[in-house]
Amino acid sequence: MPVFIYKGKNKSGATQKGELEAASMEVAMAQLARMRIANPKVKPKPKDIFENVAFMQPKVTQKDVIMFCRQFSTMIDAGLPIIQCLDILQSQQDNPTFKKTLKEIKENVEAGQTLAEALKKYPDQFDNLFVNMIAAGEAGGILDTILQRLSAYMEKAAKLKAQVKGAMTYPAITMIVAVLVVAVIMIFVIPVFEKMFADFGGALPAPTQMVVAMSNYSRQYWYVVAGGLFICGFAFKKFYATEKGRGIVDAASLQFPVLGPLLRRVAVAKFTRTMGTMLSSGVAILESLEIVAKTAGNKSVEEAIYYTRGGIAEGRTMADPLSESGVFPPMVCQMISVGESTGALDSMLVKIADFYDEEVDQAVENLTSAIEPIMMVFMGIVIGGLVVSMYLPIFKMAGAVGG
Numbered sequence: 001m002p003v004f005i006y007k008g009k010n011k012s013g014a015t016q017k018g019e020l021e022a023a024s025m026e027v028a029m030a031q032l033a034r035m036r037i038a039n040p041k042v043k044p045k046p047k048d049i050f051e052n053v054a055f056m057q058p059k060v061t062q063k064d065v066i067m068f069c070r071q072f073s074t075m076i077d078a079g080l081p082i083i084q085c086l087d088i089l090q091s092q093q094d095n096p097t098f099k100k101t102l103k104e105i106k107e108n109v110e111a112g113q114t115l116a117e118a119l120k121k122y123p124d125q126f127d128n129l130f131v132n133m134i135a136a137g138e139a140g141g142i143l144d145t146i147l148q149r150l151s152a153y154m155e156k157a158a159k160l161k162a163q164v165k166g167a168m169t170y171p172a173i174t175m176i177v178a179v180l181v182v183a184v185i186m187i188f189v190i191p192v193f194e195k196m197f198a199d200f201g202g203a204l205p206a207p208t209q210m211v212v213a214m215s216n217y218s219r220q221y222w223y224v225v226a227g228g229l230f231i232c233g234f235a236f237k238k239f240y241a242t243e244k245g246r247g248i249v250d251a252a253s254l255q256f257p258v259l260g261p262l263l264r265r266v267a268v269a270k271f272t273r274t275m276g277t278m279l280s281s282g283v284a285i286l287e288s289l290e291i292v293a294k295t296a297g298n299k300s301v302e303e304a305i306y307y308t309r310g311g312i313a314e315g316r317t318m319a320d321p322l323s324e325s326g327v328f329p330p331m332v333c334q335m336i337s338v339g340e341s342t343g344a345l346d347s348m349l350v351k352i353a354d355f356y357d358e359e360v361d362q363a364v365e366n367l368t369s370a371i372e373p374i375m376m377v378f379m380g381i382v383i384g385g386l387v388v389s390m391y392l393p394i395f396k397m398a399g400a401v402g403g
Contacts, residue, residue, distance in 0.1 A: 004028040008040035018091040019045060019099075060098045060125045066154045068098070073147035082143075083109055101125055114138055128291045129274065136282040146281050153277045156353075157270070160360060164266055167364045174375040178382060183218075185386050190215040193390045205396065207389040243299075250299040254327070258370045262363040267301045268332055269356035276349030286313060300327055318345070 004025070007017040016037060022028035025042060032040045068089060075085040086106035093099040101122055108118035116135035119126040126134075130150060137146030194212050197204055204212070218225055239245035254260050254267075271292060278288040286309060293305040304325035311321035319337035322328045332352055339348025 003045040004042050005045050006032055006037065006040050006042045008032065008037040010038075011036045020091050057097045058095055060095060060101065062154060062158050064093075064095050064098050065125060065130075066151050066158070068093075068102075069147045069151035069154070073144045073151065076144040076147065082115055098125070115143075127295065129278065129295060132283050132287065132291060133278060133281045140282050142282075149277055149281055153273060156273060156357065160266060160269060160357065163360055163364050164262070167262065167367045170368060171371050171375055174379065178375075178379050181379075181383055182386065185383070186215045186218050190386075190390060191219070197393050200393070200397065205389075205392040207385075208392050211386060211389045247299045247303070250301075254298070254300060258367050262360065262367050263298070264327075264329075265356050265359045265363050267296065267298055268328060269353050269360055271296065271301065271305065271328075272332070272349040272356065273353035276346050276353060279346035279349065285318075304328065 002023070003019055003021055005017070005019055006028070007015065010016040020028060020031055022031055025044075028042050029040065032042070071089055072085055075088065076082070080088075083106060086102055086109065090099055090102035090106060093102060105115075105118040105122070108121070109115055114135070115138060116131050119134055120131045133146050133150055134143070137143040190211060194215070197208070240249050254264055256263075274292045274295065275288055278291065279285060283291075289305055289309040289312070293302045293309065296302040296305060304322065304327040307325055308318055308321040312318060317337065317340050319333045319340060322336065323330065323333040335348055335352055336345065339345040342348075
């Protein structure tokens with residue numbers, strides 16, 4: 001069916017624009033009249049020649065999904081039917097990929113599927129956590145509340161992810177700059193010094209000989225160096241893709257000085273926030289643990305959650321197997337135990353998540369403060385060492401002349 005773009009004034013006098021499907025221009029104008037859009041300007045939507053080329057279409061971002069949840073929740077709370085909500089959200093969506101997805105979801109719901117069943121077909125946009133919470137909301141008649149919780153959860157999860165990325169940005173940039181500076185010195189600067197030393201004659205100090213040899217090797221066999229780095233990166237990626245490799249790397253990452261405590265706090269905050277949100281939304285605890293384990297992002301944490309799930313299936317509490325895993329701090333396990341005893345596990349988990357969000361903030365500050373001097377010392381040793389090694393012959397000659 002043809003798609004038309006419209007722009008006009010709604011009943012409150014504000015400018016409203018969007019898209020709608022209609023058999024013809026006249027039908028489109030009639031729909032806008034029913035929507036009480038005054039003085040509408042309507043034109044057919046131009047064809048996108050790349051609309052069927054997947055990799056050339058924009059991706060659906062987390063921000064798109066969060067905005068969708070917020071708007072959907074408001075409309076459901078106002079009493080609009082689900083299909084009408086999806087129709088409005090689809091027509092006002094700017095992202096063409098998400099727009100197409102919402103259109104197909106609306107059509108599936110019109111065909112008799114539940115909203116959760118329709119969303120499940122798009123795992124790239126709506127993960128298992130999202131789908132299961134929507135299913136619980138539909139079953140309990142609290143879809144608007146669930147959508148509000150989902151949007152709040154995703155906003156906090158996005159903030160947590162941004163904090164970790166921000167903490168790693170500085171060392172990554174510093175390392176890249178250090179590598180580039182060393183490469184420039186080795187390829188362009190050292191050969192100039194080498195030629196100068198050759199003209200002077202005499203034996204070079206051992207550090208200078210080593211640096212010159214490294215420079216010559218790097219220039220003559222650059223493809224070996226580049227190939228070696230590529231092979232190392234590829235081998236690590238393949239190793240991490242295995243169950244054993246991922247377990248070893250993830251377990252080691254939690255033990256790293258400075259970085260390890262941050263990763264552990266992030267894991268605790270993510271686990272407790274996700275579990276608290278799902279339990280408060282009516283998702284069964286075993287199903288919640290299954291979903292949380294799959295989205296843990298760390299093999300050690302994932303195994304601890306599966307171990308806890310097995311313990312609960314055998315009739316144990318959540319706190320005991322979590323404590324036995326050794327991954328979660330004792331304070332977290334004690335607070336979960338209190339939550340289970342008082343029957344307020346969901347609210348206790350959310351409180352723990354709020355506490356650990358603040359802990360992550362502090363850990364990020366600590367990491368940044370610790371990394372700055374470490375990286376400065378690293379760059380000073382590497383670059384300073386290269387410079388000093390090249391000036392050693394000059395110092396040696398100056399000493400000989402002065403003597």
